[in-house]
Amino acid sequence: MNNVQKQKRANKSLPFFFKDEFKVSFIIIFISIILLITTFTFDIVPPILNRGIQPATFPKGLLVLIIFLTSIVYYLSLNKPWKIQKRLPQSFFLTLMSFIVFIVISKTLDFFLAISLLSVFVSYCWGERRIIYLILVSIIFPIIVFIFFETILGLRFPPGIITNIYYQV
């Protein structure tokens, strides 16, 4: 049995809403419809100020185009063997989670600390166990980047527990 047949057979057992092309098309169309509804809340310009078309018309046209093209993609995918995507590994979800942690820490504690923690966390999750290299990516390199941006570009980083100490010194 060739791979295509195998895939077809494997997918026949799946309800259509579990299939990737359906899920992707559904999400795109769903978000586009929400955005399309949002465009009806945009202010309307009086005819005297209106330059050609209303500000909402152009995004409306784009969203209708996206919905139309996505429907075609889904329709065309019906005749193709369903592609089974490999499951995402744990390292992906850990990296994704580190982004969320980065946002929380940079918002509440410190921007620099958030970069440091993300670096050490990602590096460790991706398999680095040597302490010296973990220190390199989490402390030494961010410090170099920080000082470089601060001195060469004259950048003022957002306040935080570590950044404040640096600026006070």
Place this chain on the structure above:
Amino acid sequence: MENLSLMFAPLLSSKLMIVLIFGTLFGLILGVLPGLGPTTGGALILPFTMTLDPLSAIVLLTAIYCSATYGGAITAVLINTPGTPAAAATCLDGYPLAQKGEAGRALGMATVSSTIGGIFSVIVLVFFAPLLAQLAYEFGQPEYFALAIFGLTMLASIGEGSPIKNLIAGAFGILISTIGKDFMTSIERFTFGINELSEGIGFIPVVVGLFAISEMLTQSTLLNQVFKRVALKAVKLPTLLDYKKTWKTILRSSGIGSFIGVLPAEGGTVASLIGYSEAKRWSKSPEEFGKGSVEGIAGAEAANNAATGGAMVPTLALGIPGSATTAVILTGLIIHGVRPGPDLFREQPEFLYGIFGSMLIANILFFIFGFFGAKIFARITLVPNKLLWPMIFAVSVCGTYSLSQSMLDVWIMLFFGVIGFFMRRYGFSVVPVIIGLILGELVEGTLRQSLVIFEGNWLLFLTRPIVVTFFILSLIALAFPLLRKKKK
């Protein structure tokens, strides 16, 4: 002739030469590292260019563009992984030749053909960009609208991804450009009550997110990947027999690459694929292709480097990016207060010819660095991803934050990183989003201004010959992928 002499101004300026050397070396490093490349690298270095004068900034970006495009070949030959997407076709013959113990010969051919392709395209740039700019003097708002539409429809034929998915991605890019205050009426669109979104979404957070952060997420799924590395002793110049065998291929691919580059939205990836397939079609020994043919390497490499100069033609003459990287260069121009277009050619020839000259020198520099330093650059690929990507993250975050010192830009970067990862996973290319984003304002602005001129009558678009020509070309661009599929 007077303008041509301006091309050699960078040679007389030590500052520009330092920038050029740094840009070429940095570009080579970016090209060698899989996942990075001229677009991501250009976007990451853009904040640093703020400390430079406009000419030095653009010289830096173009040097990175030229050398990173070549640098991708080093990784393609030695570890069978294209350093940049434009080097994908180089893997097909570069790696098999390297496996036969001829890595030096493969890299020598890649270096020579890349340099010839690059220099050829600069000549095309020098002669065609002013001509195109002169033609653009005839353009009004409707013509620019039709041209932008042509550029967008060309997204359908971008090498990676399905044509319809590319168009969806392009429309998504334009949609992002509508976020914020409408530039004609100041009415807020898609701001959802967030004040900082009134100014719209910046280009850099989107580019860094779609390229660097999404690649970081992709790398997180490939941790068990093992590269088989081929040892390299030294790069060897092609023999006389190799030159005899490949000179026609190099010239043909240089022409193809320059032409593909000039087309809006197309870039090195498409050019190298076409250059490679044409090399195979015209070859006397097509059976050698895929098994280590020097013609295959020459065809792909001459074409992708020739696309660099070609892609700069519409970027400088019309303000329409010829590729994703030239979209970054275009942003660099705008950030530094330089408005590309016909007026630039009339008012600032020294600036333009300085860029042309520096591109020429960058091609010669990467030949020298590539020839003598490929072995060192190849060692950069030994830096493990578990160390490299956290560092890239730190630079990405600081670089994105630095442009407008806004944390919202950093959130936007992360958001687009996740979007970019899932786009790639489900077969959508991220390049059209970038092109759509940069062309979005032009499309909407010129459409609305045209409608003001036409007093709302859409049919009047069809009374202008240049507009009709671009619309016909757009239809051809849309139909081309379908015809190609049918032919297959």
